Amino acid sequence: MAAAAYLVVFYCATSGQNDENLGADEEEIVLLVWLVIDIANNKVVAVQHSYVKPQTADINDVILTEDCRQQTGLQENAIKSAQPLEQVLEQFDQFARTKLHGDAGGSFHFVTDGQLHFRQCLHPEAGNKNVELPPYFYSFFDLRKEFKKFYHQVEDVSCVKDMLDYIGLEVDESAEFGIRHGQEMGKIIQRMLHDGHRFENPEPVNARLEAGLCSKDEEIDTNCVIRARGLPWQSSDQDIAKFFRGLNIMKGGVALCLSAQGRRNGEALVRFIDQEHRDLALKRHKHHIGQRYIEVYKATGEDFISVAAGNNNEATAFLSRGAQVIVRMRGLPYDTSAKDIITFFVSGENPCNVMDGEEGILFVHKPDGRATGDAFVLFANEEDVGRALKKHREIIGSRYIELFRSTTAEVQQVLNRTMDPKTYEQQAPLITNVPQVPLMPQHIITSGSRKDCIRLRGLPFEARVENILEFLGEHAKSIVYQGVHMVFNAQGQPSGEAFIQMSSEHAAFMGAAERHHKNMYIGKKQRYIEVFQCSGDDMNVVLQGGPVLVNRAGLMSPGNTLMPQPYTYPYAAIPQSPGIIPMHSPLSPLSPAGRAPAYISPVYYWPYPSPYPSPPVSPTSYYQHNGPTVIVMRGLPFNASTADILNFFQGFPEVQPDSVQLHRNADGRPSGDAYVTFLSRTEAERSIQEKNRQNIGNRYIELFMA
Numbered sequence: 272m273a274a275a276a277y278l279v280v281f282y283c284a285t286s287g288q289n290d291e292n293l294g295a296d297e298e299e300i301v302l303l304v305w306l307v308i309d310i311a312n313n314k315v316v317a318v319q320h321s322y323v324k325p326q327t328a329d330i331n332d333v334i335l336t337e338d339c340r341q342q343t344g345l346q347e348n349a350i351k352s353a354q355p356l357e358q359v360l361e362q363f364d365q366f367a368r369t370k371l372h373g374d375a376g377g378s379f380h381f382v383t384d385g386q387l388h389f390r391q392c393l394h395p396e397a398g399n400k401n402v403e404l405p406p407y408f409y410s411f412f413d414l415r416k417e418f419k420k421f422y423h424q425v426e427d428v429s430c431v432k433d434m435l436d437y438i439g440l441e442v443d444e445s446a447e448f449g450i451r452h453g454q455e456m457g458k459i460i461q462r463m464l465h466d467g468h469r470f471e472n473p474e475p476v477n478a479r480l481e482a483g484l485c486s487k488d489e490e491i492d493t494n495c496v497i498r499a500r501g502l503p504w505q506s507s508d509q510d511i512a513k514f515f516r517g518l519n520i521m522k523g524g525v526a527l528c529l530s531a532q533g534r535r536n537g538e539a540l541v542r543f544i545d546q547e548h549r550d551l552a553l554k555r556h557k558h559h560i561g562q563r564y565i566e567v568y569k570a571t572g573e574d575f576i577s578v579a580a581g582n583n584n585e586a587t588a589f590l591s592r593g594a595q596v597i598v599r600m601r602g603l604p605y606d607t608s609a610k611d612i613i614t615f616f617v618s619g620e621n622p623c624n625v626m627d628g629e630e631g632i633l634f635v636h637k638p639d640g641r642a643t644g645d646a647f648v649l650f651a652n653e654e655d656v657g658r659a660l661k662k663h664r665e666i667i668g669s670r671y672i673e674l675f676r677s678t679t680a681e682v683q684q685v686l687n688r689t690m691d692p693k694t695y696e697q698q699a700p701l702i703t704n705v706p707q708v709p710l711m712p713q714h715i716i717t718s719g720s721r722k723d724c725i726r727l728r729g730l731p732f733e734a735r736v737e738n739i740l741e742f743l744g745e746h747a748k749s750i751v752y753q754g755v756h757m758v759f760n761a762q763g764q765p766s767g768e769a770f771i772q773m774s775s776e777h778a779a780f781m782g783a784a785e786r787h788h789k790n791m792y793i794g795k796k797q798r799y800i801e802v803f804q805c806s807g808d809d810m811n812v813v814l815q816g817g818p819v820l821v822n823r824a825g826l827m828s829p830g831n832t833l834m835p836q837p838y839t840y841p842y843a844a845i846p847q848s849p850g851i852i853p854m855h856s857p858l859s860p861l862s863p864a865g866r867a868p869a870y871i872s873p874v875y876y877w878p879y880p881s882p883y884p885s886p887p888v889s890p891t892s893y894y895q896h897n898g899p900t901v902i903v904m905r906g907l908p909f910n911a912s913t914a915d916i917l918n919f920f921q922g923f924p925e926v927q928p929d930s931v932q933l934h935r936n937a938d939g940r941p942s943g944d945a946y947v948t949f950l951s952r953t954e955a956e957r958s959i960q961e962k963n964r965q966n967i968g969n970r971y972i973e974l975f976m977a
Contacts, residue, residue, distance in 0.1 A: 277316075277371050277379035278470060280306035280456045281411070282449060283388050284343050286325060286335050286350070290430075294391030295554050299325035301335070301350050302343065303359055306453040307371065307379075313464050315457055317370065319363065320450055322353035326400060343448045357402045364405055380473050381411040384431055384456060390551055394476060394517030395558075410473040414456060421468040431455050438462050475519070480512035482679055483523025484590055487580040491572030494546040495521070497553060498570040501563055501733070502537045504957045507676035511539050514560055518552055519544045526579035526680035533645075533685060536953050540575045557794065563960075564794035581683030583690065589633045590679050594626050594649035596656040599677035599685075602924075604668045605642040609634075612648065615667055621658040626651040633682070635689050643689055647682050664922075673924075719807045723776045725783050726810070727769045728801040731793055732976050739769060742791045742800065749778035756810070767975070770810040779804045900955040904945040905973040907933075916945060919967055923958055925950050 287298030300323050307317040322345075325334060334350050353359075372378040383389055389411050397404050418434050419425050428434055435441070435455060440462065442455045485491075499511065508525035524542035527535050543549045549569075556567040581587070590597075600612070609629040616623050625631045631649035636642060650656040656676070663674040727739065736755055740747040754772035759765060773779040783804040790797040904916065913931045920926040926947060934944040949955040955976070963974040 275380045278308045279381050280453050281381045281383050282452050293387040302449050304449040304453040306457045321359045322349050324353040324355050390517035398516040409476045412473050434459050477519045481522045485579040493571045495543045495549050496570040496575045497541050498568045499539045500566040508678040518548045529684050579680035583686045586686045596650045597677040598648045599675045600646045601673040603644045621661040623655040623658040722804050722806045723773050723779050724805050724810050725771045725779050726803045726805050730767045731798050732765045746782040749774045900949045900952040902955050907943045908968050909941045
């Protein structure tokens with residue numbers, strides 16, 4: 272390849288944070304600057320300065336944050352009247368092709384001030400907006416690294432100013448913000464070219480995740496692995512790679528985690544090429560996929576091996592065929608043959624070919640050879656797999672088949688689990704035991720009749736301690752040491768409630784008065800929260816008294832001591848404590864048929880299992896439960912039937928007629944509530960994400976965890 276003729280300085284600014292925090296807040300690009308240097312003549316030949324209109328910009332919105340305005344001097348009107356990112360990039364592409372011979376390949380390279388402009392800003396935003404970047408955007412030079420490499424004695428260069436000071440250069444302070452920064456970088460590059468530096472071997476930006484295998488004896492650097500949580504259940508490895516777009520992931524470096532039932536649990540382990548890319552990935556903590564924010568944490572090489580690696584020879588041979596895409600089939604009749612699967616894909620409205628015929632199909636079997644109803648299928652290209660996935664929920668025999676994009680790691684995980692005899696030694700019971708969560712030490716929990724506590728009700732189930740602190744605002748300063756107690760239900764799931772110990776009755780009163788019915792924001796979601804003042808005795812009954820029978824309509828009312836009241840639940844749906852016997856109560860609803868009593872089942876409350884640290888931070892580990900889970904439907908039409916609910920949950924095969932219980936008032940009339948049991952928490956969460964506030968008839972339905 273011929274040497275590049277030009278270097279193009281690339282600089283961008285966003286409507287939010289800039290400099291060393293560029294891209295950390297997901298704000299959109301509002302300024303792009305290009306400065307072109309002719310390498311042979313060592314001179315600047317072009318400068319381009321473009322404002323960019325954010326996609327979400329509205330004429331009445333405030334686009335720029337105060338920090339952005341102070342740092343950049345940008346004006347709202349200039350941004351609102353600008354062109355969107357796609358058009359600005361198209362204009363540069365036309366310039367590059369006509370003036371820089373960009374279509375010749377390798378005629379110019381970008382130079383950026385560090386990694387953030389390309390890796391954390393341009394590429395992620397282009398991916399989110401489905402803007403296809405030309406090939407020349409997939410490599411660049413990091414000026415900071417090139418400077419350190421050439422001037423060996425430089426120990427600490429963290430910004431452009433440090434480089435200018437080292438080589439004794441000054442620039443025109445009267446130039447506009449973006450132009451000035453581009454000129455500063457241009458001056459540094461020109462001095463380096465004059466001193467004899469050659470810009471060679473630019474850094475690549477991977478355009479796509481490559482498939483690869485991982486063996487159990489492979490050594491993986493712990494400093495290169497992260498764990499992502501909160502992923503949409505249907506996410507593929509390519510979707511996760513898109514979330515980390517701009518960062519280079521190792522070949523086969525995305526491993527989707529599976530639950531005990533073999534289903535995706537919303538987590539993935541990702542292995543990057545080095546620690547620098549891992550550290551950049553950690554800065555995407557709580558960035559979004561659609562409306563969901565994704566949590567990103569450090570993980571270990573052992574974590575990745577445990578999920579992604581395998582030693583199954585059959586799986587290795589299958590995965591070594593080099594297919595571009597793997598599809599997982601679930602729900603197959605046990606007598607399905609490879610020919611049946613090939614026929615399934617080549618017939619109908621969307622015919623497609625399985626790669627390598629019968630050799631491109633891998634059935635999943637139990638250790639004794641019995642079928643599990645799962646299979647993996649190889650496809651050679653995206654066009655084929657696109658048609659294949661359109662057959663989702665079509666029929667083989669008398670059963671509809673579920674189809675999902677899969678990964679090499681998922682193949683390894685599924686086969687590792689199913690071929691392990693321990694997996695089938697003892698089937699998990701439909702109804703699990705009450706989890707034994709350790710109680711808080713007695714000295715941590717307050718008592719007495721002083722109303723120096725507040726109770727929060729209606730919390731989103733994903734709420735964490737930091738969300739509570741943010742919600743309380745200045746009142747969080749009055750929380751005592753180890754004073755936050757999250758409340759869990761019988762399945763170990765967050766109940767949507769928390770108790771907070773405050774420094775005084777006045778602090779509790781003010782917190783409840785000012786924050787009652789205010790909204791809590793998590794990502795782009797919002798929920799209004801009920802806040803009540805209560806006493807230590809009220810809190811203590813729940814947190815230290817073990818399982819108690821409570822009235823979900825209200826644990827206490829202001830001014831009254833907590834008195835447990837019965838609450839009706841579908842008995843078969845909720846785990847029972849060995850010490851609590853279902854009983855008949857005059858308050859329980861009567862079935863219309865024979866006035867047979869419905870059983871009363873308790874709701875269990877458990878204290879938060881970790882001490883509340885100071886200064887307050889959010890613990891990152893919780894009791895993990897993925898067994899049978901009940902969700903509540905609220906707002907049903909009074910004439911709604913079980914069939915209406917089954918139709919509402921179409922696409923959730925776990926929901927069967929015996930999973931649904933319509934709730935009735937004491938007089939036998941429908942209450943507008945129903946309880947639906949899912950075999951796994953994962954599917955219950957998915958139903959809430961996809962179905963909450965959708966309609967039955969002309970009424971929208973609220974869904975939440977029981």
